[in-house]
Amino acid sequence: MTSSPNNRGKNGRQSIIALGWATVCPGSVARHWGHSPLPLQHGSEHTDDMRRHVLSSTIVVGLLAGACGDNSPTIPTGPTSSVATSTTVATSTTVATTTTVATTTTSLPAEAEQAVWPFVAGDRYATPEDAVRTFAVEYLDYTDPALGEFAAGDNRSGEIEVRAGPGLAAFTTVLVRQFADDTWWILGASTPDIVSISPAPGATVGSPVTLEGESRAFEANVNVDIRVAGSTASIASGFVMGGGFDGLAPYSKAFDFAAGDADRGVIVLRVLSPKDGGAESATIIPVQFG
Secondary structure: OOOOHHHHHHHHHHHHHHHHHHHHOHHHHHHHHOOOOOOOOOOOHHHHHHHHHHHHOOOOOOOOOOOOOOOOOOOOOOHHHHHHHOOHHHHOOHHHHOOHHHHOOOOOOHHHHHOOEOOOOOOOOOOHHHHHHHHHHHHOOOOOOEEOOOEEEEOOEEEEEEEOOOOOOOOEEEEEEEOOOOOEEEEEEEEOOEEEEEOOOOOEEOOOEEEEEEEEOHHHEEEEEEEEOOOOOEEEEEEEEOEOOOOOEEEEEEEOOOOOOOOEEEEEEEEEOOOOOOEEEEEEEEEEEO
16 A cells, blocks of 8 residues: 555654754664664565655754932033043943844854754745745755645744645655744755665764665666765765665665865755756755764
8 A cells, every 4th residue: 555645744754853853962863763773674565664764764953321410519510521521331332333243143053053054154044934945946956846834843843845846746854943043944854765774864974985775766866965064065976776666775885075174064865857957855964074
């Protein structure tokens, strides 16, 4: 019995929430899901479906005078002028001019260090939809993304499904969170079409890094980009081959990369459209370089 895209979306919510917490609080996810991925056992379609969502769960989280007078007759000839001239309280408007703290991005919520989008030096988004749409277009290379409804996880987080077009089966579930500055940030993204097993989100990786998991895609090809955090430029690229549209199949491949002085990165795996080259679905894996 084949699960519908809507059912896969509901199950995907658990996996993407796990991914988000793996990014921000990997220890809590490890305690909930275990340190090792479940073994891949091929069997019934129910088993395969459960395996996809449990495995994808691995892929998959706050800144805040006074005045005086005197009625003595000797005051007007002297001290009053000094009061008037010593208007350093008024002229020292550095209190007002230093409001740049509120308008610059130098003071960021601690969580921003773990977010994938927007970049620290980039724009900020007042709604989760704006954050997801720009992430889909500018980071994942969706051509004209169709967004589903925002599904709240708690009062400051949730997820949105993204498709390459209305009604298409393939989708990516994007986890979003509102930080202490009241703007929305992307913590992670995953698709049932690409189930990453290794490396785990937040893992420390060196060159070469071996990517392992299961996938299904047109002609079995899944595009791979390794990027430095805060950039869309690729420091290593290529592809892995899993299964075709008939079902998931394993992939495993090593990639050499040179991260320079960067200490964080993101591995981006995407199924690309044979029609226009835009993304159809994607899974991202934030990692540490070491």
